Amino acid sequence: MFYREAGQFKANYQADAAIFPIRQDRMAIAAILVVAFIVVPLFATPYAFTGILIPFLIFALAALGLNILTGYCGQLSLGTAAFMAVGAFASYNFMLRIPEMPILLAFVGGGVVAALVGILFGLPSLRIRGFYLAVATLAAQFFILWFLTKVGWVTNYSTSGVITAQKIVILGYEFDTPAAKYLLVLSIVAVMALAAKNMARGNAGRSWMAVRDMDLAAEVIGIRLMRAKLLAFAVSSFYCGIAGALFAYAFLGTVEPEAYSLDLSFRILFMVIIGGVGTVLGSFLGSAFVALLPVLLSVSVRFLDTSLGLHIPESAISNLELMIFGGLIIFFLIVEPHGLARLWQIAKEKLRLWPFPH
Amino acid sequence: MSFFFEVLIGGLLSGVMYSLVALGFVLIYKASGVFNFAQGAMVFFAALTYVGLLEHGLSPWTAVPATLAVMVVLGLAIERIVLRPLVNQPQITLFMATIGLSFFIEGLAQIMWGANVRGLELGLQDEPMEWLSNATGMNVSKFDVAAAGVAAILVTSLALFFSRTRIGRALRAVADDHQAALAVGIPLQHIWAIVWAVAGFVALVAGLLWGARNGVQFALTFVALKALPVLILGGFESIPGAIVGGLIIGATEKLAEVYLGPFVGGGIEGWFPYVLALVFLLIRPEGLFGEKIIRRI
Numbered sequence: 001m002f003y004r005e006a007g008q009f010k011a012n013y014q015a016d017a018a019i020f021p022i023r024q025d026r027m028a029i030a031a032i033l034v035v036a037f038i039v040v041p042l043f044a045t046p047y048a049f050t051g052i053l054i055p056f057l058i059f060a061l062a063a064l065g066l067n068i069l070t071g072y073c074g075q076l077s078l079g080t081a082a083f084m085a086v087g088a089f090a091s092y093n094f095m096l097r098i099p100e101m102p103i104l105l106a107f108v109g110g111g112v113v114a115a116l117v118g119i120l121f122g123l124p125s126l127r128i129r130g131f132y133l134a135v136a137t138l139a140a141q142f143f144i145l146w147f148l149t150k151v152g153w154v155t156n157y158s159t160s161g162v163i164t165a166q167k168i169v170i171l172g173y174e175f176d177t178p179a180a181k182y183l184l185v186l187s188i189v190a191v192m193a194l195a196a197k198n199m200a201r202g203n204a205g206r207s208w209m210a211v212r213d214m215d216l217a218a219e220v221i222g223i224r225l226m227r228a229k230l231l232a233f234a235v236s237s238f239y240c241g242i243a244g245a246l247f248a249y250a251f252l253g254t255v256e257p258e259a260y261s262l263d264l265s266f267r268i269l270f271m272v273i274i275g276g277v278g279t280v281l282g283s284f285l286g287s288a289f290v291a292l293l294p295v296l297l298s299v300s301v302r303f304l305d306t307s308l309g310l311h312i313p314e315s316a317i318s319n320l321e322l323m324i325f326g327g328l329i330i331f332f333l334i335v336e337p338h339g340l341a342r343l344w345q346i347a348k349e350k351l352r353l354w355p356f357p358h
Numbered sequence: 359m360s361f362f363f364e365v366l367i368g369g370l371l372s373g374v375m376y377s378l379v380a381l382g383f384v385l386i387y388k389a390s391g392v393f394n395f396a397q398g399a400m401v402f403f404a405a406l407t408y409v410g411l412l413e414h415g416l417s418p419w420t421a422v423p424a425t426l427a428v429m430v431v432l433g434l435a436i437e438r439i440v441l442r443p444l445v446n447q448p449q450i451t452l453f454m455a456t457i458g459l460s461f462f463i464e465g466l467a468q469i470m471w472g473a474n475v476r477g478l479e480l481g482l483q484d485e486p487m488e489w490l491s492n493a494t495g496m497n498v499s500k501f502d503v504a505a506a507g508v509a510a511i512l513v514t515s516l517a518l519f520f521s522r523t524r525i526g527r528a529l530r531a532v533a534d535d536h537q538a539a540l541a542v543g544i545p546l547q548h549i550w551a552i553v554w555a556v557a558g559f560v561a562l563v564a565g566l567l568w569g570a571r572n573g574v575q576f577a578l579t580f581v582a583l584k585a586l587p588v589l590i591l592g593g594f595e596s597i598p599g600a601i602v603g604g605l606i607i608g609a610t611e612k613l614a615e616v617y618l619g620p621f622v623g624g625g626i627e628g629w630f631p632y633v634l635a636l637v638f639l640l641i642r643p644e645g646l647f648g649e650k651i652i653r654r655i
Contacts, residue, residue, distance in 0.1 A: 139632035326461030
């Protein structure tokens with residue numbers, strides 16, 4: 001009833017090749033963009049920007065990167081945070097060492113460096129697969145973080161290891177308020193999400209999916225495995241690198257290796273799994289879930305604490321949050337192993353049929 | 359030269375400690391295809407429970423069986439609550455579930471017993487064996503040797519359990535082929551329950567030894583990360599692989615830290631085993647003792 005594609009004819013090739021071929025989808029996307037770009041900045045508080053919206057968008061970008069690698073190409077990676085760190089540090093060094101460097105170009109440069117590092121650590125994927133590869137990507141995680149802390153040149157010989165990120169200035173305008181940073185991050189994320197959506201249905205995305213479903217069969221039908229896998233590693237690391245640079249510049253304000261720990265890698269993997277493997281939408285839903293969950297948990301635990309007079313000690317609260325987080329992940333995997341994006345599929349199905357049963 | 363051997367022996371003995379943790383992974387992976395990331399959390403949980411019970415006034419002789427009982431119950435509960443509903447899901451989903459599980463267990467352990475760092479006394483001193491250092495000039499820790507002994511006993515008994523008992527044979531049958539095992543009447547779910555209980559037991563042994571070594575603290579959960587390169591080197595499905603892999607990783611890690619570390623600024627223990635295992639995998643993708651991968655369309 002509400003989600004009917006009947007009567008929407010594709011009369012030319014352009015319409016057939018549109019990213020969002022269904023009118024309702026186009027309207028929904030337009031509505032979301034209007035809300036995100038206009039309504040949210042009007043009403044959100046500075047805390048909502050810095051505490052929820054900016055990390056949500058940045059993590060969604062990183063999750064998108066990992067989703068390209070794990071969801072579309074089927075190569076499980078546990079080194080996402082390390083590629084983010086490469087992006088952040090490379091951007092920092094571009095800004096530091098090249099005078100008059102435009103910051104957007106530095107971000108892109110950071111992404112490119114991350115992509116090169118990603119290709120390097122993607123090479124083993126040509127020989128090994130599955131969990132062996134996942135553990136091998138841990139090598140990237142540990143080696144890169146070690147490299148960033150040990151090699152002084154990268155951190156410009158900073159003694160503390162924590163570097164203040166340069167200011168974000170584009171064409172003379174300084175992005176220093178939370179709302180400005182939010183809009184910057186949102187624009188970058190929107191453009192890159194669109195690019196990912198487009199890539200996923202093109203030649204690259206289809207060869208990735210063929211490799212994911214069965215790499216031997218993909219090879220037999222003439223997909224070059226090496227090219228497809230390394231391209232996936234490169235694109236994924238590019239996305240992660242940009243996310244890492246944004247994480248340092250627009251969220252933390254500092255560039256430091258400790259921010260890109262193994263824990264962050266796992267968190268991003270959670271976002272991909274909970275959101276939905278192999279969907280662009282899922283990266284956003286998963287990121288929203290993982291970003292909002294701790295906030296909701298601490299609010300609700302504090303609510304219980306004050307309203308019921310249960311005096312839970314501070315340490316127990318953090319452990320309780322850990323337990324609930326772990327428990328919810330298991331719960332979600334059991335109830336909906338295909339992720340939140342699948343729930344949206346089901347909802348669309350219901351909307352199409354309502355009010356009839358079939 | 360004696361310094362070289364000292365480092366080598368120290369490395370081999372610490373490698374045995376890695377093998378202990380890796381064993382827990384292998385047991386579960388072999389029987390159910392689950393890459394159980396929560397093994398490290400289980401090690402932490404076991405050590406913390408043991409220390410907590412001691413603090414409540416139990417003697418070590420009652421605390422060990424009590425902790426064992428707790429670990430077995432934990433293993434059974436994991437199998438029943440987490441993994442049974444996830445049967446037939448892709449491996450990555452199961453893996454994610456065990457990561458969630460490790461968060462849950464870490465939180466649970468610290469709520470039950472508190473988060474402060476505690477010592478664990480097994481009556482073994484971490485000091486050099488005098489007769490050996492007098493005779494050869496090498497310092498080899500008594501504790502390490504005892505730990506290696508425990509590991510040897512554990513591996514031998516597991517090997518006997520797997521090859522000589524009825525349950526052990528059923529376990530191997532399940533590991534070989536789930537469906538064929540079901541077809542000949544092996545109760546799959548009992549077997550999985552038993553495997554998780556055994557994994558709980560292995561986690562207890564590893565937890566006691568690692569806890570005595572490094573103190574019972576949150577960092578014990580990172581022990582799992584030490585065991586992963588051992589796993590990929592030895593192969594996920596192989597118990598001998600876990601042992602040999604542990605020895606290789608332990609020895610090369612210590613040697614690299616001593617001889618290579620000073621040139622690159624030290625601290626390479628964190629990633630060297632991974633890179634070593636990675637290079638090894640490039641030559642032999644299924645690990646040292648892993649099953650030969652045959653791929654068909």
